[in-house]
Amino acid sequence: GHCVARHHGRVVFVRHSLPGERVRARITEGSPGDRFLRADAVAVLTASSDRVGPPCPVAGPGMCGGCDFQHVSLRRQRRLKGEVVAEQLSRLAGLEREVEVEPLDDEEGLRYRTRVEFAVSPEGTIGLRRHRSHDVLAVPGCPIAVPEVDEALAAAREDGVPEGIRAVDVVVPSGEADTVLVEVPADSPTPPIPLREEVAAPGGEVGMGVDARGFWQVHRAAPRAFVTAVLEAAGVRPGERVLDLYCGVGLFSLHLAAATGEGGQLLAVESDERAVGHLRENLAGQPGALVLPGRVDDLLGVPRKGRRRRGRPARSELLPPSADVVVLDPPRTGAGRGVIEALVPLRARRIVYVACDPAALARDTAHLLAGGYDLVSLRAFDAFPMTHHVECVAVLEPRGAVLG
Structure with missing residues (x-):
């Protein structure tokens, strides 16, 4: 989901950008001696004609790490992937x-996802992680998920989660009448839940x-x-x-x-x-x-790989x-x-x-x-x-x- 740029001979992988754009980028990872750097496009100086406004309010730099292309028209997304x-x-x-x-x-690349794992912070915040981070962002919902996922997220926040839970999985199975919410323990396996x-x-x-x-x-x-x-x-x-x-x-x-x-x-x-x-x-x-x-x-x-055995x-x-x-x-x-x-x-x-x-x-x-x-x-x-x-x-x- 990054675009490739070069700055003083060094490769920079820039998120939230598009090929051909000129942007102001903030370095997010890397040191002076590294072969490459990671960065976020924090200002667009020359925009691509394929740039659109993201449908999700937390899809920008430093926010949710779930989507890479919300700023890209759907047709261009598919061309990029091809x-x-x-x-x-x-x-x-x-x-x-x-x-x-x-x-x-x-519909327009939205409301298609039937399974989402929401992270839970040590303080009990339920949301999605920031890009390449353990920080949990309390997202208002997820526009790429089916509506039942947002409903389950709201219910989980209202009820709260017990201590020791590291994630909440929301599953909307096509063969079940109900949405399934799974609390994932931090230090033990989740019991089988057949769907x-x-x-x-x-x-x-x-x-x-x-x-x-x-x-x-x-x-x-x-x-x-x-x-x-x-x-x-x-x-x-x-x-x-x-x-x-x-x-x-x-x-x-x-x-x-x-x-x-x-x-x-x-x-x-x-x-x-x-x-x-x-x-x-x-x-x-x-x-x-x-x-x-x-x-x-x-x-x-x-x-x-990585295993030694004779013969x-x-x-x-x-x-x-x-x-x-x-x-x-x-x-x-x-x-x-x-x-x-x-x-x-x-x-x-x-x-x-x-x-x-x-x-x-x-x-x-x-x-x-x-x-x-x-x-x-x-x-x-x-x-x-x-x-x-x-x-x-x-x-x-x-x-x-x-x-x-």
């Missing part, structure tokens, strides 16, 4: 392509279980959009074997398993213990689905030697070279890579290119309006394969 994805693919994977970021179903989410997919609406603090897409339209995009990208045929890696509670797994049909197989891999419990329940009606609990790298026999770890015997389709949705750091190199020998006819970080996607794409795959399609979605984040769905196929 440019970042394209730049990373060019720089890290040697691929040149234009990237158009597709909007989801939201139900409803996902409208090409095959019809289905209900899925997920923990209140487990991973789920925060944009209310994202589950439907991503399931549709992944199913179209995967093109699973009846009787095929599919691997769904880093699968969470099975947002994609459930629909991929159904697509394999009778005689097909879906292997779903997830490491989070609570997510695995929900995954098993969500896939209970799919006889061809197998849940493999564990880390993807461990199951593939890929050594973990290469053993590959799980439960993982098949081949697969027709591989779907992976790794964390922000990406799958990594070791995992990608372990997937290449499966010779899947199609790999669908879901990415929330353009640089990680580009790095892993480069490894797949080296392994004999080509990037045949890429879609980008504006699942996080008003922020710099973007979600991508990439499709890769063996080089020389007949497309379709």
Whole structure:
């Protein structure tokens, strides 16, 4: 969410600015000997035509750290994100392509978020943290969240929070009648709180279980959009074997398993213990689905970084030697070279890579290119309006394969 500037030969990352603007910037981090500095644009001397007034009163310098782009027109936000994805693919994977970021179903990039974690200060203030700070700002509400979130925030402030609570999570699940408010202790784990989410997919609406603090897409339209995009990208045929890696509670797994049909197989891999419990329940009606609990790298026999051990770890015997389709949705750091190199020998006819970080996607794409795959399609979605984040769905196929 920063723009890159240079001052006396040193790089300065400037927040609250736009490319081409001339601003007065206040340094927020850095010392004279540092390679780069961080700064806030506190005055705009020459404004971009894409600059707009932020819809949130606490979106400016030194205030809430949640949104990066509230001062940017929505159309320019999406162009910026597309440019970042394209730049990373060019720089890290040697691929040149234009990237158009597709909007989801939201009104002007607002009122879309169904999950928000509000911080609680030692003094009991409930709000959001200032940018790169532990300070808690008592925000009046959150314009990118659905209205029920603001209502729950007001109720939490009125009731107050007990001592020892470090955060309050507000969740508005699509499959529940009530908003869920979770008080997060500072020094103990939060107990499981199962919720139900409803996902409208090409095959019809289905209900899925997920923990209140487990991973789920925060944009209310994202589950439907991503399931549709992944199913179209995967093109699973009846009787095929599919691997769904880093699968969470099975947002994609459930629909991929159904697509394999009778005689097909879906292997779903997830490491989070609570997510695995929900995954098993969500896939209970799919006889061809197998849940493999564990880390993807461990199951593939890929050594973990920073761990010393003799010899290469053993590959799980439960993982098949081949697969027709591989779907992976790794964390922000990406799958990594070791995992990608372990997937290449499966010779899947199609790999669908879901990415929330353009640089990680580009790095892993480069490894797949080296392994004999080509990037045949890429879609980008504006699942996080008003922020710099973007979600991508990439499709890769063996080089020389007949497309379709």
